[in-house]
Amino acid sequence: MSTKKRTAILISGRGSNMKSLVEASRTADYPAEIVLVASNRPEAPGIGWAEKQGLRTAVVDHKQFPSREAFESRLQTVLDEHGVELVALAGFMRLMTPAFVERWRDRMINIHPSLLPSFKGLHTHERALAAGVKIAGCTVHFVRAEMDEGPIIAQAAVPVFPTDSPDTLAARVLEAEHRVYPAALRLVAAGGIQFGVQKVTINQHSGGTDTLFSPAI
Template identity: 60%
Template sequence: MKRKVGILISGRGSNMSALIEAAADPDYPADIALVLSNRPDAGGLDRAREAGLQTAVVDHKAYPDRASFDAAVDARLREAGVEIVCLAGFMRLLTPGFVEGWRNRMINIHPSLLPLFPGLHTHQRAIDAGMRLAGCTVHFVRPEMDTGPIIAQAAVPIAPNDTEETLSKRILSAEHRIYPLALALLAGNLLRVEGERAVIDGALPVDLSGMVAAPEFEG
């Protein structure tokens, strides 16, 4: 039986779109039950509606504190029967209570090879540090920002003439590849958490090559 997924967004939701496209495959182990945004003007809401998906807005400005906002989001997710939560550009810090309520059932994608460069401006920080590789990480969410067991990573080479913008575009392409794969692993019961480490089934019926490499840069 397919697992019901809720996607939380704050903006255009490009990773959400990648998940929508993956879920359109009849063999994909997850259905998107709800797309929820904390911003009424989030562009991703239109994309979700075009795909025929249920959407909701829980405007954080309407709540006096993070706890009450999180409680409202939690209620909407559970009303929709959501079993797995995917953060896709959701620009709100979640309370520990909310995170623990979805422990090992909520995942996020971050534009760096965690544990390197948590937080913001990851691409420029990688360039400034003289890194030869950057990338992205899908991980289980924990109360501490950008931590949690790692499910999938893609490595992207940094070109000598890369800027924050050019590197960001190339990493985003890799994000769109590994996020659907990571969700498929979780929804398909092909991974488990042991301690604080995600263990993937060694007999996977899927190609894992996309988890470790992304297209070469041009030039």
């Protein structure tokens, strides 16, 4: 019987971070098993990719429901049907209700393309360039009811160059995301996290911690 954590990935688009998680999960010693890829958008390209990989998929179109609560009720049913233990958000463009977030407290993680707590929300790369920062990056964190809040699990930093556009910076950050997200999920699934009041402590014997604190590249 597998002891790997049954994990669902939620997407809304192409799911490039989903692909990095799926590839990592194919390693024999990886502690998370991807049992479901679900999207709130039927047209999401990532669903087609997941199907071709032989993964179980589901579409719960939020436009077909009268409220966020109704949408989340159906989504929860789908997660329950697949015996999901952990949820990884990978470009899932829906804000969850506090009730849903609390139900998955400390079992749902997200990746955001900035070094939180800086540049929460959308248009992160445009805002980073406008602010003149010299280092950008990405953050994996546990999900809380407030947008882009929650205990930070891992971060990776990348340099910002004078010639950068939002697109070139986004591409560099995305490369970092593809490294740090699988490492963070590995840590969470392996039970390498201890919780403080608003912070997590990482068990240094959990393995893979070098990737969790990626320096600028």
